[in-house]
Amino acid sequence: MARLSDAFIDDLLARTDIVEVIGARVPLKRQGREYSARCPFHDERSPSFTVSPTKQFYHCFGCGAHGTAISFLMNFDRLEFLDAVDELARRAGIEVPRETRQHNENPDTRDMFGVLDEAARFYRAALVPGTEADDYLSRRGLDGAIREQFGIGYAPGGFSALKDALGSDPRRVSLLERTGMLSKNDRGHVYDKFRDRVMFPIHDRRGRVIAFGGRVLKPEDSPKYLNSPETPLFHKGRELYGLWQVRQANQKIARLVVVEGYMDVVALFQHGISQAVATLGTATTPDHAELLFRNAPDVYFCFDGDAAGRRAAARAMESVLPRMKDGRQAFFLFLPDGEDPDTIVRNEGAPGFEARLAQATPLSQFLFDHLAEDGINLATLDGKARLAERAKPMLAQLPDGAFADLMQQRLTELTGVGARSAPPEVHVPAARARRAPAGNAPKRSLVRSAITLLLQKPQLALELQPPYRFVALRQPGIDLLTELVAIVSARPDIGTGAVLAHFEGRQEADALHKLAAIDLPGDEAGWAREFSDAIAQLDRQTLQQRVDELLAKQREEGLDATDKAELRELLQARGARAGG
Numbered sequence: 040m041a042r043l044s045d046a047f048i049d050d051l052l053a054r055t056d057i058v059e060v061i062g063a064r065v066p067l068k069r070q071g072r073e074y075s076a077r078c079p080f081h082d083e084r085s086p087s088f089t090v091s092p093t094k095q096f097y098h099c100f101g102c103g104a105h106g107t108a109i110s111f112l113m114n115f116d117r118l119e120f121l122d123a124v125d126e127l128a129r130r131a132g133i134e135v136p137r138e139t140r141q142h143n144e145n146p147d148t149r150d151m152f153g154v155l156d157e158a159a160r161f162y163r164a165a166l167v168p169g170t171e172a173d174d175y176l177s178r179r180g181l182d183g184a185i186r187e188q189f190g191i192g193y194a195p196g197g198f199s200a201l202k203d204a205l206g207s208d209p210r211r212v213s214l215l216e217r218t219g220m221l222s223k224n225d226r227g228h229v230y231d232k233f234r235d236r237v238m239f240p241i242h243d244r245r246g247r248v249i250a251f252g253g254r255v256l257k258p259e260d261s262p263k264y265l266n267s268p269e270t271p272l273f274h275k276g277r278e279l280y281g282l283w284q285v286r287q288a289n290q291k292i293a294r295l296v297v298v299e300g301y302m303d304v305v306a307l308f309q310h311g312i313s314q315a316v317a318t319l320g321t322a323t324t325p326d327h328a329e330l331l332f333r334n335a336p337d338v339y340f341c342f343d344g345d346a347a348g349r350r351a352a353a354r355a356m357e358s359v360l361p362r363m364k365d366g367r368q369a370f371f372l373f374l375p376d377g378e379d380p381d382t383i384v385r386n387e388g389a390p391g392f393e394a395r396l397a398q399a400t401p402l403s404q405f406l407f408d409h410l411a412e413d414g415i416n417l418a419t420l421d422g423k424a425r426l427a428e429r430a431k432p433m434l435a436q437l438p439d440g441a442f443a444d445l446m447q448q449r450l451t452e453l454t455g456v457g458a459r460s461a462p463p464e465v466h467v468p469a470a471r472a473r474r475a476p477a478g479n480a481p482k483r484s485l486v487r488s489a490i491t492l493l494l495q496k497p498q499l500a501l502e503l504q505p506p507y508r509f510v511a512l513r514q515p516g517i518d519l520l521t522e523l524v525a526i527v528s529a530r531p532d533i534g535t536g537a538v539l540a541h542f543e544g545r546q547e548a549d550a551l552h553k554l555a556a557i558d559l560p561g562d563e564a565g566w567a568r569e570f571s572d573a574i575a576q577l578d579r580q581t582l583q584q585r586v587d588e589l590l591a592k593q594r595e596e597g598l599d600a601t602d603k604a605e606l607r608e609l610l611q612a613r614g615a616r617a618g619g
């Protein structure tokens with residue numbers, strides 16, 4: 040992806056009125072300093088979605104959706120990052136830096152897209168009525184409209200049909216090679232990678248062809264499915280076959296059904312189930328899981344009922360666990376032996392397949408079933424302990440929220456043992472978050488209070504004078520506070536949304552966005568005072584920490600001259616501070 044400087048993004052967000060951007064798409068109601076609405080990312084009756092013009096971010100207390108104007112456009116309008124930036128820049132009348140645009144229009148990339156598009160057209164043209172490939176697709180019940188929707192074609196037999204048609208000069212042969220369309224033998228001879236196969240173009244999120252999958256016509260040929268290799272345009276661990284078509288076919292995607300093959304996706308579409316996607320010959324990766332949930336709140340994974348299918352399901356589960364924010368659901372459907380979604384939807388129709396989906400196993404149940412496999416006997420204490428032991432690392436991956444709590448509860452029911460040793464450090468239940476007091480907090484949450492203020496008013500950090508004494512303090516959260524101060528010093532225009540984006544994907548992200556969403560009482564002057572008081576107290580604690588260290592050393596081994604000088608200085612400073 041092209042890189043835009045942080046400074047550019049900060050400036051763009053600072054000049055964007057997030058209320059205007061979101062208000063144009065969702066009816067907003069003013070409430071004090073913020074605006075509220077019914078969340079566009081999950082179904083709800085009462086509004087728990089808020090937009091803050093001062094913090095430049097939105098946050099949903101129901102499903103946890105949050106982000107900047109950029110991420111809102113990415114999620115709501117389903118734009119790519121750069122397209123969202125373009126859109127906001129246009130509104131704000133800002134130029135997107137030229138090097139970025141050039142990067143996008145990289146002539147090499149453009150030529151690769153070009154040659155893949157030509158290849159797709161070549162394959163489509165080769166799929167003529169009356170041929171074996173045409174017969175095959177007709178037997179599978181795929182009509183002309185669905186073939187066109189998916190751009191299905193045919194790669195002729197022989198070794199050089201595509202190369203002869205498109206490789207008119209060495210530069211174009213090299214383009215075909217780099218896009219994975221040609222193979223090379225030991226003697227350096229170059230020939231068509233896909234031969235005598237039904238061809239399924241794989242599209243990126245903008246509908247451009249980035250690769251192909253080919254399926255054999257005769258059952259005795261192998262491999263049954265052949266994919267393009269990884270190329271600069273195609274990373275199979277990050278792409279989902281059919282997602283482009285799903286987006287075209289659905290205004291709002293309520294669910295996605297993940298299947299194994301192209302034929303499964305296309306057959307489901309043919310029968311009116313237009314939310315099917317396939318991974319491309321790989322297990323479900325964390326990137327896939329993220330992509331799936333970014334597009335739909337409910338995800339159904341279909342697997343073969345055999346041992347291999349169970350293993351694939353376990354891997355998919357591991358990829359989705361860290362992404363199970365509230366409002367998201369995952370289900371696992373195991374198909375009878377020898378069946379796949381293609382055969383089922385052809386034999387039973389859409390209602391039959393839907394009925395099976397309705398019976399799919401929810402993640403919560405699948406996880407405990409999976410953990411209790413290979414002979415754990417829950418009737419025994421030992422069995423319970425072993426289940427608890429296995430569940431711990433899995434449940435620890437769940438983001439904080441109602442789902443994690445429920446899973447925790449379930450584990451306790453099953454075993455009588457809690458998996459989380461301590462409650463998460465920052466846990467603000469949604470209902471209480473709005474009026475959680477940040478002021479007059481007990482001593483232990485000084486750091487938390489400073490972090491909260493800094494998240495909400497990042498520019499407070501600019502008032503601090505180095506050296507920052509508090510960074511040496513040994514307390515939970517100090518590293519985070521230090522990092523926040525460093526970010527704001529480096530990016531003085533940064534807003535809350537961009538600060539949160541910086542932590543995206545990290546363990547602290549959820550806790551931070553909860554703190555950022557707290558509605559602080561008081562006004563700016565009060566916050567500034569509270570922040571500098573908190574930092575001053577932390578500085579004092581740091582000083583005391585060092586004094587205690589030196590005093591301990593004095594007792595144990597005595598102090599040298601430098602130590603003594605330092606101690607004197609510290610005691611003086613402490614006296615001065617206490618007096619002033």
Ligand SMILES: [Zn+2]
Nearest residue numbers: 078081099102
């Ligand atoms: Zn929501």
